[in-house]
Amino acid sequence: MSKKKLLIHEVFEQAERESGRDTKNGKALYLWSYFEEHFGIKITEKSFVRYYDAYIAGTDNKEINIEPERLNLLSKYVGYKDFNDFSQTYIKRNETANKTTVKIKVDEDEQSLSEKFSNLNINITNEQHFKMPEFLKQNGLGIMEIALLGCLVTGNVVFSNSKKMDLPSTFGLMSGIQSGIEKKYMYWDGERYIATDSSFIRPGLEVKAMNEHQFLHFKKIMRKDTLTDVNALGKTWYSKYNNEVEFFTDDGVDPDNGRELRRSTSLIIYKYAGKQKDSVGIEE
Template sequence: MKKELFTAVFEKAKNQTGKHKPNSLSKHLSWVFTEDLKLPTSSITFVRYYKKYIEDDQTISFNPKTDLLNKASEYIGYESYEDFVMDKKILEEDSSQTTVISIDRIKEFEKNEGNLKSKLSIWIKNNHQIIIINTTILVMVSVLISSGIVTKRNVRWMKWHEDHYVEVEFEGSTYEREILVPYSEDLIENFKKIKNPNCETQYFTDTGKAITWYYKKGQGNLEIFTAPGSHPTNGKSLKIMTHHIIHKYLCDSY
C-alpha cells in the first residue's frame, strides 16, 4: 500500500508544480509538509521514497513512520493512512471499481487550494460529467423540438428531490435551476437515499450480499443509497457498502 500511496503523492506534486524531476518534486513536498501539514520533512527524505517506491530501488531500507504516512494520506485527500488502506481494499473488492487511486479524488481535494482561477478550473474538472450531461440534453432537446420530431410534452424527464427521483415536465426555467435527466422507471422505483441510517438499517441480505451503496462527503459524513450508480447531484460513483464502513461511521457496535 505504501507504493500506491507515494505514487499518488508524487503524482499530485507533479500536477501542482508541472515538474517531473525527483529533486524538484521532493523540494516542493518538503515545503508543503513542513508549512501546510505541520510535519517538518526534508527533501532528502522524499528523494529516498521516490527511489524506493517509484523507481523500485530495492537497496533502500528506509521506511516511513506512521505520522508521515498519515500526513501523506491527508495530502491526497484522506483522513489517515488507515482510511487510505481501507478505501484501497474496498476498491479492490468491488469489481466495478478501478484499483488505481482516483485522480478525481485528488482533484476534489485540490479544489480548496490555489487562487480563484485555479479553483474555477478544478471545479469544472470535478463537475465535467454534470456539465456534459446538461449540455448534451439541452442540445438534443433543442434539435429535436426545432426539427418537429418531438415536442416538450412527449419527452419524459425526472429530477432528484431530497431522497428520490420524481418525474417532471420539461420547462426552460426549471432546467436552468436544476438537473433534469431522462426518465428511468428503474431509478424511480429502486434508487432511494436512506434517511438517518443507523444500527437498525438493513445494509445486507440474509446471505450477506450488499444491498446498499454509499458516498462519503467530508469527515465521517456518509450518504447511503439503495442502488448502485452515480450520486444524483454531483455525478460521483457510489461505493458498495462494507462491514468496516458501517462499524466506523454508522454503527460502532456492528
C-alpha cells in the first residue's frame, strides 16, 4: 500500500471518528468544513470525494496527484508534522504491526528490581497473533502491568523452580484501567474517554482534566438497535440534536455537541433505538 493511500485511509477514518458519519459524502463534507475552519485552507468536498474514490473505494484505475502542500496538511490533521514525518513514522509502524514492543518504566533502583525479578520468567507464546490491547497502548504500562500482561497471554507465571501460578485474566485488565486513571488528562474519542499525560494531542481535540467517574463509566452506546425497555430504561441517557439521537451509559453532557443529557424514556427508546417485538407486531 502506497504512502498516499495509507494517509487518505487515516484521514477518512479520523473524520468518521470525529463526525460520526459513515458515508463517503458525509465525511468529505466534514473534512471540507474542518480544513477551512482550522487551517484556513479551502479543499472542496468534491476533492475529498475524488481522494476517496481513488485511494479507498478503488473506483479509479490509478492514483491521482495530490499537491505536496495538501499532503502536509492532511498529515497534520492525523497528528503528524508533515507528509515526510507521516511516511517515515507510519510506514515503520505498519511494517512492524505483527511485533510487540514493550517499554518498561523503571521507578525503583535498578539493582533492587533486578533482584526481585531475577527468578521470574514471562513466556509469551504464539506471538505472531498477539496484539497489544488498545487501552494499554493509550495508557501505558508500569513494571507490574508488564508482568500481568504476560499472564493474560500465557495464562500463568513461570518461576525458576518450574512451578506455575495461575492468575485470572481480569487482574491484568483492572491493572490497565488503574494505570489510565493515574493519567492527568483525558480526551473524547467519539465513543469513550481516553487517558493521556499530554494537555495537547492535536488541533480540534479537547483535552480535559482526568475525571475518574467519567473515564470509567461514561461511554456512547454504539449499537442503539440492542436497546430495549428491559436493558435501557432507567439505565441510559440520551442527547437529541438535529433529529439525531445518541445514547450514553451515564448522565452528563454530550461531548460532541455540548447538550445536556436526559434520562431515556420508553418513547425515546422505541422511536430511536431497538423496537420491542410486541410493538413491531402492532405496527405491522
